[in-house]
Amino acid sequence: MTKLLQSEDKIIVGKVGATRGLDGTLRIIPLTDFEGRFDGLEKIFVGGKLFDVEAVKHISEQLFIKFAGVDSREDARALTNKFLTVDRKDAAPLDDGEFYTFDIIGCEVFGGDKRLGTVTNVLKTGSNDVFEVDGNILIPALKSVVRSIDIAAKKILVDEHAY
Incomplete structure (x- = not known):
């Protein structure tokens, strides 16, 4: 099993998978119990760099994201296998007795x-x-x-x- 390291201020919520199509859209592998967190997402860190999110799509139970400025398959390939992180303050809220x-x-x-x-x-x-x-x-x-x-x-x- 892969052990993911977190920083004190960032939380890993996904990993970039393969490209999809020619426009720079990427398949995302969610690494969170809160998959709905990607819906309505405006910004996210990819490999430590902040990206604006243009579109989030769910197709055949898979998640795809199109990032602003990533407009070709070649641009998208540069992001594959990088982790998606959010600021800890933006973590999904937990109920009492629940822990990350x-x-x-x-x-x-x-x-x-x-x-x-x-x-x-x-x-x-x-x-x-x-x-x-x-x-x-x-x-x-x-x-x-x-x-x-x-x-x-x-x-x-x-x-x-x-x-």
């Missing part, structure tokens, strides 16, 4: 007084997420297992008998 994956990664995990390690990845299993701790401990992200998450302190407390 990139905020969980890097948190220290404790079971009682014992430090278990650091979250290195969050696995999406369908029924619930699973925190991968130092590559050798898997902790299900369930209320019955995870006692508290303090993003500011980068600390997660888990039931010491549940892992």
Whole structure:
């Protein structure tokens, strides 16, 4: 599984895929649970450079974006495989008890007084997420297992008998 690094002020929300057509339109691979965030999008960073968005289209369950100033297939190819980022302040709002994956990664995990390690990845299993701790401990992200998450302190407390 690819591990994506975030900066403190930018959030990765997608990756540029292949070109589509001759006008510079690009297929976008969403890397967010909030795919609707692309609808009505006016600006976004692509590979660290800010672009105006001319059009967003959904075709056959795929997402395509046309950026201003990217007017040919050659222009578009220069952007393939680059990440799309937004300012952290523009992140989709979360409900209480919800957290961004990139905020969980890097948190220290404790079971009682014992430090278990650091979250290195969050696995999406369908029924619930699973925190991968130092590559050798898997902790299900369930209320019955995870006692508290303090993003500011980068600390997660888990039931010491549940892992």
